[in-house]
Amino acid sequence: MKYNRIFHCFPGGKHKVLTMSYDDGKREDRALVKIFNAHGIRGTFNLNAGLIPSDADRIPLEEIAGLYKGHEVASHTLTHPTIGRCDLAHVARQILDDREMLEKATGRPVRGLAYPNGSFTPEIEEMLPALGIRYGRVVETTGTFALPNNPYEWKGTCHHNGNLLEKCEEFLSLKKTQYLYAMYVWGHSYEFSDAGNWDVMEKFCAAAGGKSDIWYATNIEIIDWQDTMRRLQFAADGSFVYNPSSSDAWLSVDGETVRVVGGSLVRL
DSSP states (O other): OOOOOEEEEBGGGBSEEEEEEEESOBTTHHHHHHHHHHHTOOEEEEEOGGGSTTOTTBOOHHHHHHHTTTSEEEEOOSSOOOGGGSOHHHHHHHHHHHHHHHHHHHSSOOOEEEOGGGOOOHHHHHHGGGGTOOEEEEEEEOSSOOOOSSGGGEEESEETTTTHHHHHHHHHTOOOTTSOEEEEEEEOTHHHHHHTOHHHHHHHHHHHTTOTTEEEOOHHHHHHHHHHHHTOEEOTTSSEEEOOSSSOEEEEETTEEEEEOTTOEEEO
16 A cells, blocks of 8 residues: 655645734834835734824724735734733723724734734633634744744744844745745834834845745735645545645645645545
8 A cells, every 4th residue: 555745735835934923003014015015025914993093103094905905904902902911801892893993994804813012811812713813923932933833822933123134044944845834023113113224124025035935925824724734634545635625725745746626635
């Protein structure tokens, strides 16, 4: 009996993914999105819809859909409280009201969350699926290129002030296709103005963009990809696979890239 060497792949058969996550929706996001778009970088912008009307430094609600087109808009709670100190009913309202305002502005579901000030509790984490939230990003970083084991405690690779260019060089050098690698960068766009170091992000995106072995994804796309791959149903001997999801899945089978279209059964 022949057993195939079967590995999960990112879309297109790629083995690396890059994603970005930026908080607060300040006016500097305009310059950041422009840099991302110029190099094909994609990411997630976590917004506090309740603070927008009273803060001229934030991206207006009517501009959100156009500015962040091709990226993900996620929740950062309505007014950015330290939610680990709040009662659960208040936390739920903070998230649901933020979702409602952002969804009206974008016309798309809001399914992600960046914890304000990195604050959360086990009780908040347990509640998030019932609020329509599929992941929560914390502020701690790992310095590594691992996918999240727990999407509700998603730790990035680094903040953009954390040796970003050195981390980029390390990420680009990863060539072993039997592994999957994820680089996750987070921060606040206004920090570039405060520090006068926009050149760091420009150099990073120029170096990291346009690579054939990298999937450029939003946070929620990575979570959806994980869900699709976990639902795959393989024959005991590895001779076929059924994909019950509507999304396509990608595999490496004996070194060859195989696309498993949603709803299809494929012989391997």
